[in-house]
Amino acid sequence: MPRITIRDWPPYSPNDQARRDNAVLAAKLMMNAAITAPVGGGIPQIEGEIVYGETEQEDLARKLEELATKKESLQHTFQFEAEMAREADAILFIGNTRAHRTPWDGECGACGGRPDCSFFYEGHVHTRGLVDTATDRIAARESGRMVPGPLCTMHAHDTGYLVGSAMLIAVRLMVDARPFMSWGVAAHKLGYCQNSALVIGIGVSTRQKNEFIDVMTNYHLINMRTGVDAIRKHVGISTLRPAGGFDYRAFNPNIDHGI
Amino acid sequence: MALYDGRKLAQDGLLDVATHCTQAALHAPQLTGKTDIKIEVLEGDELDHYFGVEAELAQLGIVTTAEAMKVSKDFGEPPVVMLIGIDGSVSQTAWDCGACGFDTCRDFNKYTRKNLGWGYFCKGPNCVWKVIDFGMAVDWAAGAAHNYHVDSRVQEVSGGLFLRMGYLEGCTMCIAVPLGPCKEHWYYAPGAAPAPPIWMRDMMLDYQSSQYPPLFLQFLGPGKDFGRVPVKASEKFWERPKKFAKVEEDQEFEGFVAHRYARLFELTNEVRRKRGLEVIELTDAEKDI
Numbered sequence: 006m007p008r009i010t011i012r013d014w015p016p017y018s019p020n021d022q023a024r025r026d027n028a029v030l031a032a033k034l035m036m037n038a039a040i041t042a043p044v045g046g047g048i049p050q051i052e053g054e055i056v057y058g059e060t061e062q063e064d065l066a067r068k069l070e071e072l073a074t075k076k077e078s079l080q081h082t083f084q085f086e087a088e089m090a091r092e093a094d095a096i097l098f099i100g101n102t103r104a105h106r107t108p109w110d111g112e113c114g115a116c117g118g119r120p121d122c123s124f125f126y127e128g129h130v131h132t133r134g135l136v137d138t139a140t141d142r143i144a145a146r147e148s149g150r151m152v153p154g155p156l157c158t159m160h161a162h163d164t165g166y167l168v169g170s171a172m173l174i175a176v177r178l179m180v181d182a183r184p185f186m187s188w189g190v191a192a193h194k195l196g197y198c199q200n201s202a203l204v205i206g207i208g209v210s211t212r213q214k215n216e217f218i219d220v221m222t223n224y225h226l227i228n229m230r231t232g233v234d235a236i237r238k239h240v241g242i243s244t245l246r247p248a249g250g251f252d253y254r255a256f257n258p259n260i261d262h263g264i
Numbered sequence: 265m266a267l268y269d270g271r272k273l274a275q276d277g278l279l280d281v282a283t284h285c286t287q288a289a290l291h292a293p294q295l296t297g298k299t300d301i302k303i304e305v306l307e308g309d310e311l312d313h314y315f316g317v318e319a320e321l322a323q324l325g326i327v328t329t330a331e332a333m334k335v336s337k338d339f340g341e342p343p344v345v346m347l348i349g350i351d352g353s354v355s356q357t358a359w360d361c362g363a364c365g366f367d368t369c370r371d372f373n374k375y376t377r378k379n380l381g382w383g384y385f386c387k388g389p390n391c392v393w394k395v396i397d398f399g400m401a402v403d404w405a406a407g408a409a410h411n412y413h414v415d416s417r418v419q420e421v422s423g424g425l426f427l428r429m430g431y432l433e434g435c436t437m438c439i440a441v442p443l444g445p446c447k448e449h450w451y452y453a454p455g456a457a458p459a460p461p462i463w464m465r466d467m468m469l470d471y472q473s474s475q476y477p478p479l480f481l482q483f484l485g486p487g488k489d490f491g492r493v494p495v496k497a498s499e500k501f502w503e504r505p506k507k508f509a510k511v512e513e514d515q516e517f518e519g520f521v522a523h524r525y526a527r528l529f530e531l532t533n534e535v536r537r538k539r540g541l542e543v544i545e546l547t548d549a550e551k552d553i
Binding site for chain 1: 292293295296352358359360361362363364365366367376379380381382383384385386387388389390392393395396397398399400401402403404406407418420424436437549550
């Protein structure tokens with residue numbers, strides 16, 4: 006009879022991987038909820054990717070750390086969230102495929118405060134309302150913007166429904182989850198959700214402590230990973246396993262030898 | 265021992281559901297952690313302003329899902345309406361992300377201070393991340409209604425009307441979420457609503473043929489109808505005269521639309537006056553000139 010043992014240590018061991026597999030399953034169900042979420046007009050506008058694994062998450066973390074150097078006010082946020090990217094069990098990226106190229110065209114006023122969509126179209130290269138996304142992409146890269154706006158605010162609002170519904174399922178499945186703007190920006194630059202300009206990353210975790218909250222100052226320097234690494238460093242040079250100790254076969258320190 | 269009418273019990277409980285939806289909206293996760301979600305809940309007579317405006321607009325051809333709300337009011341089971349809104353005109357994130365179209369949040373804030381204006385349903389501009397937080401809050405409110413097996417429908421256009429009437433004053437965006445009546449899929453396939461009149465069938469077909477021309481096109485071929493696009497626009501479409509598709513101005517219709525919206529702005533300003541609020545100053549384009 007099959008036997009699935011689930012433990013959360015050591016990281017990436019088969020027993021720990023069995024635990025992570027559940028988080029991946031949760032991410033898949035969260036994606037379902039995002040796809041069926043109500044959006045204005047029922048307009049299809051979502052794509053998603055689920056990413057997990059030491060290499061992929063490390064790539065994301067390093068991209069976040071690189072982006073952290075671009076802006077001082079975001080530095081600690083991006084650095085802390087880089088560490089959370091490492092600690093997550095799975096990451097769900099949700100992208101909105103329309104906010105940058107096929108606006109709602111309802112003249113709602115949310116993007117520019119005008120009774121038409123001119124604010125959006127004036128900010129993009131287009132031919133009769135058909136946005137030239139290739140040119141936009143190059144312009145965004147050259148401008149250095151994190152997100153190639155202006156975006157259709159109605160579709161941005163719909164993205165809230167997508168992410169909100171995914172988060173609702175996380176709550177019902179009793180997995181820890183949190184949405185991050187930084188992960189979405191980094192993921193987009195890494196090539197995830199390529200059809201989207203607006204991407205949000207949701208971390209999914211199934212440990213006894215939520216990996217996405219309760220972080221102290223300097224979390225990028227002082228966390229589980231660096232803490233364990235420090236223990237490993239000091240095993241050899243502290244009292245655990247010092248060089249030049251004694252021969253345990255000849256001498257039992259638990260007995261009083263009258264020395 | 266008490267005996268309760270089940271339908272009345274369900275109807276009376278809608279305000280309790282609205283309370284839980286409000287709690288859910290306020291508890292929803294946020295990307296920014298700084299978005300202040302505002303909520304108002306309306307029931308009973310407080311909805312009369314809305315139905316008054318809707319009745320007049322319906323005569324001008326504006327038909328929204330509010331019709332379903334009116335029908336349920338008429339048979340004694342009106343919804344409780346939750347209004348959820350934000351003021352997205354100030355960015356407090358300092359992320360300088362570019363999503364709003366400005367390079368920095370400072371540029372955005374400077375622009376909105378001078379240029380905050382009305383579209384048809386919302387004021388803008390709005391910070392994109394606050395708008396996403398707003399979406400999550402509305403989603404969780406609707407999710408809470410779903411948990412209680414109460415039908416709801418997120419309404420942007422109706423939300424805009426309430427905003428113009430002075431509800432959630434100070435917000436730039438507002439969504440209306442009616443809760444109830446306690447029926448199956450009331451806002452998606454209202455079974456108890458009156459059957460649509462027969463002329464709607466032809467009107468819908470006209471809309472569909474103009475929205476999906478390839479389904480209704482005839483062969484135009486070189487030398488035949490070449491130069492115009494023939495469309496099958498009636499049951500016996502082969503009879504003359506034929507109809508052709510053409511993209512052109514229609515100043516009469518555009519004038520009618522402008523008049524319709526001017527009337528809407530007038531009506532909502534009347535409601536603001538009745539509620540003792542300052543009216544919205546209309547631009548020349550918004551007045552029925």
